[in-house]
Amino acid sequence: MKSSYVLFSLGKVKYALRLEEVVQIVKNENILDVPKASRYVIGVMNLRGEVFPVIDLRQRFGLVAEKEDRKKRIIVVKVLNRTFGILVDDVREIVEIEDEKIERSVSSIYGLKESMIDGLVKEGNELIILLNIKEVIESQEEVKVAK
Amino acid sequence: MAVSGIDSNKLRRAFIEEAEELLEKLDSDLLELENNPEDKDLINEIFRVMHSLKSESAVVGFSSLSNLAHKLEDVFEKLRSGEMSLEQSKMDLILGAVDAVHEMIASIAKGGHGEEIDITEILDELKLLCGETVTSRLESKTLGETKKKQIAIEKIWEFSEFELNQLKEAMERNERFYRLTCTVDPESPMKYARAFLVFTNLEQVVNVIKTIPPFDREVEEDDSYGELVVYLTTSGDDRDIYRATEVDEIQKVELIKLSYDDFLKGGDVKREIRETAEKKAKPRRIEKSSIRIETRKIDELWRLVGELVINKSQIEKLMKNVLSNGMAGELGEYIESAIDSLDKISEGIQQAIMETRMVPIAVIFNKLPRLVRDLSRKLGKQVKLEVSGEETEIDRSIVEALSEPITHLIRNALDHGIEYPEERIARGKAVEGIIKVSAYQEGGNIILQIEDDGKGFDTERIREVAMAKGMIGEEEISENELLKVVFNPGFSTKEEITELSGRGVGMDVVANKIKEQLKGDVNLHTVKGRGTRITIMLPLTLTILQAVIVESGGKYYAIPVRRTEETVEIVNTELIYEAEKTLYNYRGKNIPVIYFDKLLGKRAGKSEDNYGVIISHGNRIACLIVDRLIEEQDIVIKPIDDILNENHIFSGVSILGDGKIVYILDTSTILELS
Numbered sequence: 001m002k003s004s005y006v007l008f009s010l011g012k013v014k015y016a017l018r019l020e021e022v023v024q025i026v027k028n029e030n031i032l033d034v035p036k037a038s039r040y041v042i043g044v045m046n047l048r049g050e051v052f053p054v055i056d057l058r059q060r061f062g063l064v065a066e067k068e069d070r071k072k073r074i075i076v077v078k079v080l081n082r083t084f085g086i087l088v089d090d091v092r093e094i095v096e097i098e099d100e101k102i103e104r105s106v107s108s109i110y111g112l113k114e115s116m117i118d119g120l121v122k123e124g125n126e127l128i129i130l131l132n133i134k135e136v137i138e139s140q141e142e143v144k145v146a147k
Numbered sequence: 148m149a150v151s152g153i154d155s156n157k158l159r160r161a162f163i164e165e166a167e168e169l170l171e172k173l174d175s176d177l178l179e180l181e182n183n184p185e186d187k188d189l190i191n192e193i194f195r196v197m198h199s200l201k202s203e204s205a206v207v208g209f210s211s212l213s214n215l216a217h218k219l220e221d222v223f224e225k226l227r228s229g230e231m232s233l234e235q236s237k238m239d240l241i242l243g244a245v246d247a248v249h250e251m252i253a254s255i256a257k258g259g260h261g262e263e264i265d266i267t268e269i270l271d272e273l274k275l276l277c278g279e280t281v282t283s284r285l286e287s288k289t290l291g292e293t294k295k296k297q298i299a300i301e302k303i304w305e306f307s308e309f310e311l312n313q314l315k316e317a318m319e320r321n322e323r324f325y326r327l328t329c330t331v332d333p334e335s336p337m338k339y340a341r342a343f344l345v346f347t348n349l350e351q352v353v354n355v356i357k358t359i360p361p362f363d364r365e366v367e368e369d370d371s372y373g374e375l376v377v378y379l380t381t382s383g384d385d386r387d388i389y390r391a392t393e394v395d396e397i398q399k400v401e402l403i404k405l406s407y408d409d410f411l412k413g414g415d416v417k418r419e420i421r422e423t424a425e426k427k428a429k430p431r432r433i434e435k436s437s438i439r440i441e442t443r444k445i446d447e448l449w450r451l452v453g454e455l456v457i458n459k460s461q462i463e464k465l466m467k468n469v470l471s472n473g474m475a476g477e478l479g480e481y482i483e484s485a486i487d488s489l490d491k492i493s494e495g496i497q498q499a500i501m502e503t504r505m506v507p508i509a510v511i512f513n514k515l516p517r518l519v520r521d522l523s524r525k526l527g528k529q530v531k532l533e534v535s536g537e538e539t540e541i542d543r544s545i546v547e548a549l550s551e552p553i554t555h556l557i558r559n560a561l562d563h564g565i566e567y568p569e570e571r572i573a574r575g576k577a578v579e580g581i582i583k584v585s586a587y588q589e590g591g592n593i594i595l596q597i598e599d600d601g602k603g604f605d606t607e608r609i610r611e612v613a614m615a616k617g618m619i620g621e622e623e624i625s626e627n628e629l630l631k632v633v634f635n636p637g638f639s640t641k642e643e644i645t646e647l648s649g650r651g652v653g654m655d656v657v658a659n660k661i662k663e664q665l666k667g668d669v670n671l672h673t674v675k676g677r678g679t680r681i682t683i684m685l686p687l688t689l690t691i692l693q694a695v696i697v698e699s700g701g702k703y704y705a706i707p708v709r710r711t712e713e714t715v716e717i718v719n720t721e722l723i724y725e726a727e728k729t730l731y732n733y734r735g736k737n738i739p740v741i742y743f744d745k746l747l748g749k750r751a752g753k754s755e756d757n758y759g760v761i762i763s764h765g766n767r768i769a770c771l772i773v774d775r776l777i778e779e780q781d782i783v784i785k786p787i788d789d790i791l792n793e794n795h796i797f798s799g800v801s802i803l804g805d806g807k808i809v810y811i812l813d814t815s816t817i818l819e820l821s
Contacts, residue, residue: 035747
C-alpha cells in the first residue's frame with residue numbers, strides 16, 4: 001500500500017502531511033492579522049469564501065523566522081471539518097511513500113512530542129517526519145524544536 | 148419487504164423525513180379533535196396520515212411501526228364511517244398510541260427498527276377498540292358477515308400504492324385477476340407452515356400481489372393463518388393455481404375472478420377522499436406544496452450566493468473605474484445597464500434562497516398544545532393555550548435552538564405561574580388560566596411573547612434573594628433593572644423552588660441560549676398577582692447582518708446595527724476624564740468610553756477627531772471610539788474558528804465587496820469588558 005504525502009520543509013527539517021488532509025497550497029498573500037489571538041496564529045485568509053486561521057508553524061515550533069515571508073507558502077489543510085492554513089518555509093513535492101517504509105512507533109524527536117508525530121520515514125540519509133497536524137494545532141502544549 | 152439492495156441508510160433518512168413531515172401536524176390535529184370530536188375533516192386528515200405512515204413504513208420494512216399505524220388507521224376508519232364515536236377514554240388510548248409512534252420513529256432515527264418499543268399492549272387495546280378479539284381469533288375466522296364486510300373494506304383500503312401499481316401493470320399485461328381463499332384444517336397445529344407452502348407454490352406460477360395475512364412481516368399467531376387470502380394475477384392456466392394449493396390439511400379452496408376496475412377505482416376513491424380531505428382543510432392550517440431538499444444543499448446554495456454578492460460588488464467596482472476612465476467608450480452605457488440587471492438578479496436570488504431557509508414557527512408552536520394539555524392534567528390545573536402568529540417565518544437553522552427555551556418558558560408559566568383552580572377562584576380570577584403564545588415580525592426582528600395570567604413574580608422576594616447573593620447592592624434600582632437579575636446565572640437554584648415559587652428556575656439557561664446562541668434578547672414584565680409576560684427578540688436570520696463598518700488602526704470592523712444606538716462625531720474635549728475611566732455624555736447620561744484600539748491591545752491613536760459608536764446590549768451601554776466610520780451595509784456572517792477568538796470579542800467574520808475580510812464585533816463581550 002502506498003499513500004501520497006505533501007513534503008515541506010522548515011529550516012533543515014523535512015516534514016510531510018497526508019495528501020488527503022491538504023486542500024490546496026497557496027502563496028503567502030492577503031493575510032489579515034488577527035488582534036488578540038494566540039501567538040502563533042498570524043491571521044486569517046479568505047479562500048473561495050471560506051475564512052480560516054493561518055498558523056505559523058515556525059512560531060508554533062518555537063523557531064525564529066529566517067526567510068522572507070513572501071517567499072513562504074501556505075498549506076491549506078482540513079482536519080475534522082476545520083480548515084487551517086499552515087505557513088511553512090517551502091513546499092517541495094508530492095511523494096508516494098510505501099506504508100511499510102513508515103516507522104510508526106516513534107518516541108519524541110527534535111523536541112517534537114510523540115503525539116504530534118504519525119511516523120518517520122528514512123530516505124537514504126534523509127529523515128522525513130510525518131506530522132499529526134491535528135494534534136499540532138489543537139494541543140496547548142509549548143513546542144520547542146531543536147535546530 | 149426488507150431493506151436490501153438499495154442504500155438502506157438513504158432510505159431510512161428519507162423515511163424519517165417523510166414520517167416527521169406526516170407527524171408534524173398530527174399532535175395539534177389530535178388535540179383539536181379532542182375538542183371537536185365530530186370534525187370529519189380532522190378525522191379524514193388523521194386517517195390519511197396513518198394510512199401513509201402504514202404504507203411508507205411497510206415499504207421500508209419497519210413492520211412493527213406499520214402494524215401500529217395500521218391499527219390506528221382502522222380506528223380512524225371506524226370513526227370516519229361513524230361506526231365508532233370518540234370518547235375521552237378512546238382519545239387517551241389514541242394519544243398513547245401516537246406517542247408510541249413517535250418513540251418508534253425516534254428509535255428508527257437512532258438506527259433501530261422500531262421493534263425496540265414494546266407495543267403489544269397498545270396494539271391489543273386498539274384491536275379491542277376495533278371490536279377484534281385479542282386472545283383467540285377463532286371465532287372471527289368463520290366466514291361470517293363481519294368478516295365479509297372486513298374484506299370489503301380491505302378491498303379498498305388494504306392495497307398500498309405499490310400494490311395498486313402492480314395491479315395496474317398486470318392489467319396492462321392483460322393478466323387475469325383472482326382472489327384465492329384457502330382454508331386450513333382448524334385442527335392443524337401448523338397452520339402457518341401450510342399457508343406458507345401454498346404461498347411459495349403460488350409464487351412459482353402466478354404473480355402474487357398480496358396475501359392476508361401477509362408473509363413479509365413478523366409471523367402472527369398460528370391461528371391467524373387458518374384462512375389465507377391471496378390476491379394474484381396470472382396469464383397462465385388456472386389449473387396451476389389449484390395444483391399450488393395441493394398441500395396437506397388444506398380443506399377448502401375458493402378461486403374468484405375479480406375485476407380490476409373495482410380495485411383500481413378503489414384507489415381512485417382513496418385518492419378522492421384524500422383530495423377532498425386536503426381541500427376541506429381549514430385555511431388557517433398552513434398547507435404547503437413542496438418538494439424536499441436536503442438542508443445541506445440549501446446551505447451550499449446560500450454560501451454560493453454570498454460569494455456571488457461579493458463577486459458582483461467586485462465587478463461593480465472595477466467597472467466603475469473602467470467607466471470613469473472612459474476606457475469603455477461607446478460600450479459604457481451597455482455595461483452600466485448589464486451591471487444594473489446583474490445587481491437586481493443577484494438580489495432576487497439572495498432573497499429567494501433566504502426564503503427557502505425560512506420555516507413557519509408553527510413547527511415549534513404545534514408541539515405546545517400537547518405539552519400544555521399533558522402538564523396541566525398532571526398538575527391538576529385548568530389552562531387554555533392561545534397561540535397566534537404561527538405563520539411567522541424563522542430561519543430553519545434556529546428552530547432547534549429556539550424550541551427548548553420556549554418549551555421551558557411554557558413549563559414555567561404552567562408550573563409556577565398559573566395558580567390551582569381553588570386559588571384562582573379565591574382571587575376572583577377565572578378558573579381557567581390562560582397562556583398566550585404569539586409571534587410576529589418587526590423590522591429585522593422576530594418578536595415572541597409568552598404571557599400568562601398567573602400569580603406573577605414576587606419582586607420583593609427577588610430583591611431579597613438578589614441582595615443576599617450580592618447580585619445587587621443596597622441602592623434603589625428600578626423594577627426593570629431588578630427583573631433582569633432573574634436571568635443572571637445562579638440567581639435561582641432548585642433548592643429555592645418553594646421559597647421563590649420556582650419562578651426563575653433555569654431562566655439563566657434560557658437567557659443564555661437566546662443571547663449567545665440565537666443572538667437575541669429576552670425581557671421580563673410581571674405584575675404580582677396578575678401575570679407575567681416574557682418577550683424574546685430574535686434577528687430574522689443569523690447569516691445576514693446589517694452592520695456599521697468602522698475603521699480602527701487601518702483595519703475595518705463590523706458592528707451589528709441592532710446593537711448600536713447612534714454614531715457620533717467626538718471632539719476630545721467632549722470627553723470627561725476621570726481617574727480610572729473616561730466618560731461621554733450621551734443624551735444627558737454619562738456612559739463609559741471604550742477605545743477600540745486599546746481593546747485590541749494597540750496603542751491609542753492620537754487623532755484629534757474620533758468617531759463614537761454608541762453600542763448597547765441589554766442594560767449595558769457604552770461609547771466605542773473608532774478612527775472612522777465607513778458605511779452601513781448588509782454583510783454575510785461567516786463563522787470564526789475558536790482558535791482565532793479566545794477572548795470572544797468577535798462573533799464572526801465577513802468579506803466585503805472588495806474581498807476585504809472584516810471581523811464582526813461581539814458587542815456583549817465588549818460591553819462586559821467596559
